Every structure is written in structure tokens, then in C-alpha cells.
Amino acid sequence: DVKVTQSSRYLVKRTGEKVFLECVQDMDHENMFWYRQDPGLGLRLIYFSYDVKMKEKGDIPEGYSVSREKKERFSLILESASTNQTSMYLCASSYVTGELFFGEGSRLTVL
Amino acid sequence: GENVEQHPSTLSVQEGDSAVIKCTYSDSASNYFPWYKQELGKGPQLIIDIRSNVGEKKDQRIAVTLNKTAKHFSLHITETQPEDSAVYFCAASPISGGYNKLIFGAGTRLAVHP
Numbered sequence: 001d002v003k004v005t006q007s008s009r010y011l012v013k014r015t016g017e018k019v020f021l022e023c024v025q026d027m028d029h030e031n032m033f034w035y036r037q038d039p040g041l042g043l044r045l046i047y048f049s050y051d052v053k054m055k056e057k058g059d060i061p062e063g064y065s066v067s068r069e070k071k072e073r074f075s076l077i078l079e080s081a082s083t084n085q086t087s088m089y090l091c092a093s094s095y096v097t098g099e100l101f102f103g104e105g106s107r108l109t110v111l
Numbered sequence: 112g113e114n115v116e117q118h119p120s121t122l123s124v125q126e127g128d129s130a131v132i133k134c135t136y137s138d139s140a141s142n143y144f145p146w147y148k149q150e151l152g153k154g155p156q157l158i159i160d161i162r163s164n165v166g167e168k169k170d171q172r173i174a175v176t177l178n179k180t181a182k183h184f185s186l187h188i189t190e191t192q193p194e195d196s197a198v199y200f201c202a203a204s205p206i207s208g209g210y211n212k213l214i215f216g217a218g219t220r221l222a223v224h225p
Contacts, residue, residue, distance in 0.1 A: 040120070042200060043200060045212065048212065058212075090154055090155070092154075104153055
């Protein structure tokens with residue numbers, strides 16, 4: 001069974017803290033994605049990666065960075081968390097073209 | 112860039128009724144239109160998709176229709192059941208560079224009442 005695992009389901013951080021969200025997929029997918037989900041705004045792409053050490057900005061990359069050192073792992077980094085980054089974060093993976101497989105999400109609250 | 116609008120934002124139906132969710136898109140280059148279902152506490156999951164060379168596609172109780180001229184596509188669920196209750200997202204993809212990059216609608220929260 002395909003699996004995308006996000007390391008933390010719930011996180012509470014303080015403004016200014018550095019935050020790491022980890023994602024691992026076991027399907028040998030080339031593509032990995034980080035989305036942000038907010039009510040009424042749907043899913044918005046933050047960053048995606050099409051290969052190890054390769055990344056491209058999505059629609060809302062400001063305030064975020066990513067790291068992909070291994071094919072199966074894609075990390076989202078908030079260098080200095082702010083309250084407007086309180087949200088649900090979804091990781092996904094896919095083959096070059098095709099279905100996105102999502103993790104269960106990481107709900108981040110920044111106080 | 113692409114923009115996808117989805118309506119309604121909430122939909123309440125009685126079990127056994129049909130439900131229809133509609134989406135419009137702006138980029139005529141889009142040629143891939145998937146629908147994702149997100150159950151409570153889970154990530155979205157693909158339930159059906161359609162490509163621009165097809166006008167309609169069915170899978171048991173769900174169907175999707177596409178009108179490329181009008182740039183809209185719709186999800187139809189017949190004989191709804193309580194387990195259909197979820198948030199549904201449409202998306203459109205102007206595939207370029209070999210990488211899929213979907214633009215999602217805002218979502219529709221469907222409630223099916225027994």
C-alpha cells in the first residue's frame with residue numbers, strides 16, 4: 001500500500017522559532033510537494049521537487065524553504081515562524097505525471 | 112496563471128439524492144482535471160480524473176463531465192451515502208515541463224444526511 005508519512009500531526013510553536021516538517025514516501029516517486037491548506041482557499045503549492053536536491057517555488061514560497069537530500073524525503077522549513085503561518089500543511093508525492101498521493105497533514109499553530 | 116473556482120462551498124443532501132459540484136478554470140491550456148476527496152483527519156485522495164480529449168467519465172456512482180469550450184467541469188455523485196460526506200477539491204493542470212502542477216479549487220464540504 002502506498003504511503004506518505006508526515007512526521008508530526010500537530011505542532012505548536014512560538015513566533016520566531018525555526019520549524020521543520022518532515023515527509024517520507026515509500027513509492028520511489030520522483031516528485032514531492034508541499035501544500036498549505038486553509039479554509040476557503042483550497043490547497044496552495046508552496047514548493048515542489050522533481051529530483052534529489054532539485055526544487056522549484058510554487059505559488060506561495062515566501063517564508064518557507066525546502067530540502068531534498070534523499071529521494072524519499074522532503075522537508076519544509078520555516079526559518080522564523082510567524083502567526084500567519086498557522087495552517088495545515090500537506091505533503092504529497094507522485095510519478096512524473098499522474099496522481100498525487102498525500103500524507104495525513106501536519107497542523108501547525110504558531111503562537 | 113491558472114485560476115480554478117469551485118461551487119458551492121457547502122452542500123447538504125439527503126441520503127440517496129444526487130450531488131453536483133461545479134468548477135470553472137481560466138487557462139485554456141489546461142488538459143487534466145482531477146477530483147480529490149478529503150475525509151476528516153486524512154489527506155486528499157484521488158477519486159476520479161478526466162483529460163481534455165474526453166467529455167465524460169464514470170466510475171460506479173461518480174462521474175465527471177468536461178466542457179472545454181465553456182472551461183468548466185463538474186463532479187456528479189448519485190445515490191449518495193453517509194460515507195460520501197467529505198471535502199471535495201477540483202483541480203486543473205496546465206501541464207508544462209513534464210511536471211504536474213495542479214491548481215486546486217477552494218473545496219466543497221458535502222454533508223450527506225441519513
